[in-house]
Amino acid sequence: MKPFAYHQPNQIPDAARLLTSIEDSKLVAGGMTLIPTLKQRLANPPALIDLSKLGNLKGITDDGATITIGAMTPHAVVAASKLVQTKLPGLAALASMIGDPAVRSRGTIGGSVANNDPAADYPAGVLGLGATIVTSTREIAADKFFLGLFETALEPGEIIAAMRFPVPLKAGYAKFKAPASRYALVGVFVAKFADGVRVAVTGAGPGVFRVPPMEAALSENFDPSAVAAIKIDNDGLTSDIHAEADYRAHLVTVMAKRAVDAALS
Amino acid sequence: MGNVIGIGAAPKRKEDQRFLTGRGNYVSDIKRPGATAGVFVRSPHAHAFLRSIDKSAALAAPGVIAVLTGDDVRADGLGSLPCGWGISDAKGVPMKEPPFPMLAQGKVRFVGDMVAFVIAETPEQANTAAELLNVDYDVLPSVVGVLEAVRPDAPQLFDDVPNNICCDWELGDKAAVESAFRKAAHVAKLSLVNNRLIGNPMEPRAAIAEYEPGTDRFTLWTTSQFPHVVRFLMGALVLNIPQHKLRVVAPDVGGGFGVKQFHYGEEAVITWAARRVMRPIKWVASRSEGYVSDRHGRDHVTEAELALDETGKFLAFRVNTLANMGGYLSTFGPNIPTNLYGPLLGGVYTTPAIYCNVKVVFTNTVPVDAYRGAGRPEATFVLERIVDVAAAEMGIDRVEIRRRNMIPKEAYPYQTPVLVQYDSGDPMGCLDGALAAADVKSFGIRKAASASKGKFRGLGYSTYVEACGLAPSRFAGRLGARGGLYESATVRVHPTGQVTVMIGTHNHGQGHETTFAQIVSDKLGVAFDNVDIVFGDTDRVQFGMGTYGSRSLVVGGAALSKATDKVIAKGKKIASHLLEAAEVDIQFEAGKFSVAGTDRMKTFEQIAGAAYVPHNYPLEVLEPGLEEQAYYDPVNFTYPGGCHIAEVEVDPETGTVTLVNYTAVDDVGTVINPMIVEGQLHGGIVQGVGQALFENAVYDESSGQLLSGSLMDYCMPRADHMPMMKVATHSTLCTHTPMGVKGCGEVGTIGSPAAVINAVVDALSHLGVTHVDMPATPNRIWRLLQNASLPVAAE
């Protein structure tokens, strides 16, 4: 990696100011994604702005109808949280399936969501639960946040502070791990709310997406059989050395069934 | 002081003390004063003319000391990287052997081919300068697959290698095979691919070179499995450095699997460069760099046919293979798919006629060479798969067809029709042992239980034999080896009776420091803790061919055994003098020299003391000192083998194959340390399972880019992929090695891929599936099931 300056601000506004004033500077959270790209010289930022000393970015709070998770909360903390396990069971399970123990101890929910890797798990949970992304400047609905391959609605200089999740009646996540990386080859998050069901898919395409026919069917009948016959179109799905598009499409159906199963158990 | 720990005991490994406490000494741990950092610039193109290289920007970058290219190599008149084997075609025409320059000259032939070496004060500076190097490529069409490479219109890698064929090799009696096929009641046919693999030792390759002007000596520290061979090949054939002016050290090495048993261009470049810049240089490969420069393994496309009579007896076997060599010939490259492949096609069966044709083919990929098993897993896979295909087609049970064709124990030594003569073995005994250990009897119950969960369960067998203990030099010489394949050991007894062994093999995870110490402890009656094993340094060890081909115990251990015998023989002479008895009356047992039938004796320490303080000593007839050396050249290969049984469960919904049981009963001859043997089998089996289910080196067909270029895309087997394995030995003793040993380093990797794939095919056979190529990935299985138009039960 190339040399860079290192900043460790204490307040979000300071971090935001550094980020806008130093051209090409980068925020670093857990560093699990960013540091490897620096080592491979795929990114060469002149400065890193470490978020770990910002107050209030870590931790999980119960607001009754919603649960708020600070952006700097590591995956392992989410996975082990009794609160998340009871109120957002699918999300705790999702966090426990990310990477390995070292990655779960360092990697953060904010970093994962900001990065929006097409095979990352959290985007499925955030979109599936219809969370709100709270940033340094505004609030963004999950439906408006993920814009495809590594693209998000974040503006330059904008920092994710927290994720606010509405508490569902039931929720489950099923992940078919990519053989080598163990990211999601296909991951499906389902969440049942009083006013309907949300289904979000990660890994299958260039970005996380919802599946309206499955949502409609599950709103009628929240049971694995409701989605068993629903096939999604191969068009636009990813084909690579691990899985062809039609296989990914097939897995969406299988994982949707299993996610509903998980939500019901 | 500790105790004697002898042959058959299972002490904890001596070397693990330093490994587990972080005190290993690997190449990248070594710090030399004034060291600089070297970085290789590699071709991003699979095939291109190298028009020009503009060094100016790189040379102007901060900290840069030198930038070297192929032109500098040529100007210094250096040699090409040598190939250690020269094979010939059926008419005796030698293989095509184009030069393999240590830095590319004129052309690059694979992604990762080296075009320049940048030396700077720090690795960061060297990396920055490397990015500034301006290389002008004229990109050419490339070819990565063997089937495509031999087509008449394929891109040609070398002007003088038509159709990219290095050698059209054959073995066996073609006419006898043809006539047997004419008489056959049944012919089974199989087309298969043996997938390309990347070795992935835990420690990436690394090297440090230093030139000492005061003595005009070079030292190269390198992650090598055979430092003396590197000294010979590099010193004598590439850099023209006299052997006595070149020291090669391979200290602790973190795994090799074959990947580190070649002489690499990086070693030659860095050694040559160290004198040019008159400072030590260190290079440590990144994992990504390893993927495009460590030699790859396997990569065959094969058509096989087995002729049988009406009872299922094998009459003849015919195999046609295209073997990928990559862009250049690596150290052992052409030997692997020929001499280590064809002679194993007899397997454990009495097939009377075998013919094998192998076209060895150049492509725009990383050079292919030996990887754990090397040729023998490929042979075993073809044979053990086609046996299953034949059994299914003829309606004969898979175990029964094997029994009908197996070489009976009494028939050993057994001469095969493909050169090799097996000295010993009991394949039927291994099969029976494995059937019992795997509880094959109750497989039906387990299959029904899987079926009730909507899963398909299958059982697969592999009854195999391999050839290792490389190698009898004279025999190897006839096959094209350009060097000897013996091993050497020196046993140095110190005046106080402790022992240091200098041996030419190299320990990089196998536990030699323990196994060899047990041999010495056993034979000399010296405490296990009083024996140290030294290896991996051409200045400390007399000579050696290194470690590969399951040869260390078989060949190196034999040299050690012989040298130890010489120590005992000399000790008896000294004892006969001290005890005033005839030499024939001196017995040596449990560390004591005694006069037969008396209580007069001298301990081993006393004899050692007398040898070094020769006051009362037969100096007229015997030299003082107690140090003996032996070289051992084996008279034959050794032939470990056995029976592996894999049991898998397939989830038809996702195509996922889960290995649920694994049983191996192997004949490895005498077992020195059962714990280490078990560990070798475990590791070998996991690597074979990796090939069968997970690992695949994939190149993009149009660009020649390696798509599986990192651990994110190249799937290594992991602990949670494996069930608890049942591993046992059923040994017959090798008749020609001193201790009856056969070797165990590669058996697991050789036996297992066929067992696993046979199990997968068995699980899916009710759907008409007759073959599955490796790796049996979920996508591949799902695709097969789609094509079988499986009515997946909706649960």
Ligand SMILES: Cc1cc2nc3c(=O)[nH]c(=O)nc-3n(C[C@H](O)[C@H](O)[C@H](O)COP(=O)(O)OP(=O)(O)OC[C@H]3O[C@@H](n4cnc5c(N)ncnc54)[C@H](O)[C@@H]3O)c2cc1C
């Ligand atoms: C071996 C390995 C396996 C993995 N397996 C999985 C897996 O199975 N599933 C999975 O989903 N992920 C996986 N990951 C990724 C892991 O979850 C990362 O932790 C995550 O993608 C990034 O989080 P981070 O905190 O490390 O972010 P960093 O690497 O620090 O940052 C990532 C990016 O996000 C930006 N960023 C970080 N925080 C914020 C913020 N608060 N506001 C705005 N921008 C921000 C950074 O500037 C950077 O561009 C794996 C990673 C590794 C190394």
